[in-house]
Structure formats: C-alpha cells, structure tokens
Amino acid sequence: MSELIKAGILGATGAVGQRFIEALENHPWFEITSLAASERSAGKKYEKAANWRLESRLPDSVKDMEVVPVDPKKVEADVVFSALPSGFAMTVEADFAKEGFAVASNASAYRMEKDVPLVIPEVNSDHLGLIDVQQDNRGWDGYIVTNPNCSTIVMVPTLKPLMQFGLESVTVATMQAISGAGYNGIASMAILDNVVPYIGGEEEKVETEPLKLLGEFDGTEIIDADIDISASCNRVPVMDGHTENIWAKMSQDPTPEQVKEAFLNFNPGLGDLPTEPDPVITVRNEPDRPQPRLDRNMGKGMGISVGRIREGIRYTAMGHNTVRGAAGASVLNAELLHKIGKL
C-alpha cells in the first residue's frame, strides 16, 4: 500500500488506549495521527499525559504527540479507534460517525443497536453489511462498528464451530483478569488474596452478545441465534487473560474427540489480515492448560487457547482480554473494513 490509513485513538491514555498504540505502532496499513483523551490530558505531550504501563516500551513516535480533546474537529484521521467509557461513547461516537469518520469501537454503547454491526471477523464478517443499513437509517457519512465484550470474545470463537452439532445451550463461569476493569477499576486491597463473584453488567453482556454474533444477517437485520446462555462472572487476581469454564449442550451430542477436531479445523480463511491469528483456536493437550500466564500471548495475544475438553461437553477457554478482548479486536475489524473497501 502506498499511503497509510490515518488512525486516531479516542481514550488513548487508558488501559485499552495504550494497547491500541502498541497494536498500531509499525502496522503495515495504519499510522497513528491523533491521540485524544479527557480535558485532564488534552494539551499535554502523550508521555506526560499517560502513565505507560505495558511491558513494551512507549514508542518514540507518540511520546511527543500532543493529546487532543475527544472532538471530531480536533482529530485528524480516517478511522478512530474508541477506548472511551461507555456513557461518554454514546454521544461522542455518533458525533464522529456524523462527521464521516469510521469508528471502530470497544465500548458497549452501540453493540446491541439493531443497525450497528457487532463483529468478530472469524465468526460473522458478513454482518458488516449492516453498515449500509446504519448509514441509510441515520443519515451518517461515517459509521460505527463494534467488537464484543472481552469475555464474550473469548467464548464465541469456540461456540462457532459447535454450531454444526446443533448448539442448544451454554453455561459459562468466567475468571476475569483485573486489567479488564481499567487501571483504576478495582483496588488492590479488594482483589489480592481474593475472588469477587460480581462484575457489574458483565453477565448480561455475556448472555446476549453471543446471540447477535452467532445470528444470521438477512440483508436488513440480524436474526439472533436460538441458544440459551447462562453466565456467572468472577474477578480474580490475574493481570491479563480471561479464563472461562464452558458447558455446551448440543442436539447431536458429539464426543470430546469430535469437538476437538471441530476446534482444530476451525479456519475462517480470512487469509491476509495482519492481526489475524493462525490458528484462531489452539487446543492444548496438557491436563492443566490453558493458563493465563502461560498462554495469553498465543498469536501475539489474538489466539484463543482451549483445553480440558471432556464428556458433557465441558472445556476451558482462555484469551488475552486487553488484546483479543479489546484493542486487537478493533484493529482486526478495521483491517477487515479495509479489505472489503469500506476504509
């Protein structure tokens, strides 16, 4: 590609915003042209505004960039990646879409809106057809595309290959990392030596988002998948990586070996997206895997690791919540948008 696509990051100073910088630094298709955050940060150099907390170094290319307010008139970009708190995202993402920006959002604000695509490229890339419906409905020059909640995205790529066996119901218990709550999300005194069996709004998201993701797009709307999902969500003292115990009931009652084969054969064949993991699902044969500390960086943090597939069907899935579950998911969506000519 001769010219790079200009990318802005909204909420660039936060936990997910930093992951966006990491994912877009040296990206073959995108270049970071704007970093936006709250009034607290606006006007400062990025290095001063953000407290960089990732293992990787803060890239030199963004250190001296001036942070701008989250305002379409102040942001220079073709696509904006949103890592904003959901309440604020509701108004501001629409402002950007009205002004002609493509918005790739992590926030939950628009995920369940009927005319907004909620997409995992390996699962439901055809749902991007909703962009035309959205622009017709709302009269926007730009558009919003969303990616799912960080727990949903670990589970749904494993449910997709089970659809062939007549998936009827799913029960899931999550063990979610503390980075999922953002840097200021949960006090260390509350989570160290502890498990917190409640994450506000999480169970509702894990029970509803998969139905849209696994649903059928009929050209005008999504017909939700007919699956019962029951979720219990827990916060555990892990830095990064959500682990999920999943029980899946299927009408054809496959054996663990058939399920394992289905996971291994799951190849959505997108082919040439820079952030796409290969394979999407890695099946671990060791009895004590997957584990977040050992497996979260599989596929540069974009792979889903699965193990403990047993009669029932019961298994464990694990994925990196701020990479696969947040910034990497939006970047992969934007790569697909570029591939299909929407960006």
Ligand SMILES: NC(=O)c1ccc[n+]([C@@H]2O[C@H](COP(=O)([O-])OP(=O)(O)OC[C@H]3O[C@@H](n4cnc5c(N)ncnc54)[C@H](OP(=O)(O)O)[C@@H]3O)[C@@H](O)[C@H]2O)c1
């Ligand atoms: N963490 C995860 O694993 C994860 C996964 C999936 C989705 N998400 C979603 O991603 C979004 C960001 O999460 P996070 O964990 O990165 O949060 P975070 O660490 O608290 O960062 C929030 C960012 O938004 C900016 N911001 C906050 N209020 C603002 C306002 N009123 N106006 C303009 N900018 C504002 C902050 O700027 P300042 O630094 O200037 O305050 C900061 O850059 C949320 O919607 C979250 O639900 C998070």
